[in-house]
Amino acid sequence: ICQKLKEPIEQNVYKKTAKDLADEIRSNCDSLNGNRSNLEKHILTLLSENENFSAYLYYINHPRDHFKDFIRDEVSQYITDKFSVSVLPKMKENIKLLQQKIMKAAHESTELVQVSRDAGLWLKSFTQQLSDVLIFSEKDLSGVKHDGVKDFNLLEDVIKKELPAIISDISSRFNTKSFDEKLYYKFRPEELLIDHFCQCCWVQCPFCGATCTNTIENHPGDHTVAFHRNIGLNGWFYGGTGNWSISICTSAVTSNRSFHSNDSKKSVPWREYRNAGGIYTNWSITPDLSELPYWKWFVC
Ligand SMILES: [Zn+2]
Ligand SMILES: [Zn+2]
Structure with a gap:
């Protein structure tokens, strides 16, 4: 026994x-x-x-x-x-x-x-x-x-x-x-x-790559994250140059500039970023002009 x-x-x-x-x-x-x-x-x-x-x-x-x-x-x-x-x-x-x-x-x-x-x-x-x-x-x-x-x-x-x-x-x-x-x-x-x-949402912002902070995997509604980063970290660059972009999603969406995604041929105004379709439609990026010193330091 x-x-x-x-x-x-x-x-x-x-x-x-x-x-x-x-x-x-x-x-x-x-x-x-x-x-x-x-x-x-x-x-x-x-x-x-x-x-x-x-x-x-x-x-x-x-x-x-x-x-x-x-x-x-x-x-x-x-x-x-x-x-x-x-x-x-x-x-x-x-x-x-x-x-x-x-x-x-x-x-x-x-x-x-x-x-x-x-x-x-x-x-x-x-x-x-x-x-x-x-x-x-x-x-x-x-x-x-x-x-x-x-x-x-x-x-x-x-x-x-x-x-x-x-x-x-x-x-x-x-x-x-x-x-x-x-x-x-x-x-x-x-x-x-x-x-x-x-066991939570791991979807990354299509611009900067920051991870959605929702605690539920496959949650309903938009993906969100409090702090976005410089989008160059995720491979975005200024058209026609080899310079990576230092834009941050939250401030870019308040600008009059536009972006070109890989999968869309057209140029989309940042203010209407959801019009780029696909993964861009499910993200809620609220305008915010704060910049995290951390990512500034990283870029430097
Ligand atoms: Zn972002
Ligand atoms: Zn999410």
Whole structure:
């Protein structure tokens, strides 16, 4: 029984600890304790500190993947920094609670069969009580049935005796890489956080490439973003020159100038940018003359 329980115990403890850890990171980690806009501020800060142009290209062209990479790095750093003060104690606490639960299930099953003395019933009761935490079936433990168990206290005694060794074996092999080695990727702490932050709209402004900030994927209505950037970042240039455009969408839409999109042959006035059709119709770009110093610095 104890050998069959080992793998489910390990999985349960890792999953539970990953979940607890993701919750803790969401309240304690500066970059991950707010919404996606707050996270993006941290991403932009780090990009500016590193001054790595290809990292910027990746962020501009593949924002979602860049966010995912950033979250993975933050979580990995957090686990490394806080392993002994926070991650390991969580793991030990979860394993202790599970151990208590298993002992309780064994004890109550033994009480149950005192009269009927039915090994099948003992197993059924034991597996049912643990069904919400451990995934295994009566079949996994069927050996018990055939061994002709006479003394039902023996089952409980054996579990009481063997379980601590299994528990301490699992605990002793836990380290900063364990989540990656033991958990299917969607249960890992970083993937739980990626799910939280990245299930939202990722459509980019057709001019500047800034990402829509709507929190719902495939949302109805227009795409919007508070801060647009210089459209040269997305490859726009002044016609007939090789000079990239320093226009910002929000101020360009107040101007009397026009633009030529790749897919439309005609020139479209900025004030009526939606007339360019296609991807241009679904964006709401409200006039705003503010300029972010950040992108000015980047262009320089
Ligand atoms: Zn824009
Ligand atoms: Zn959107």
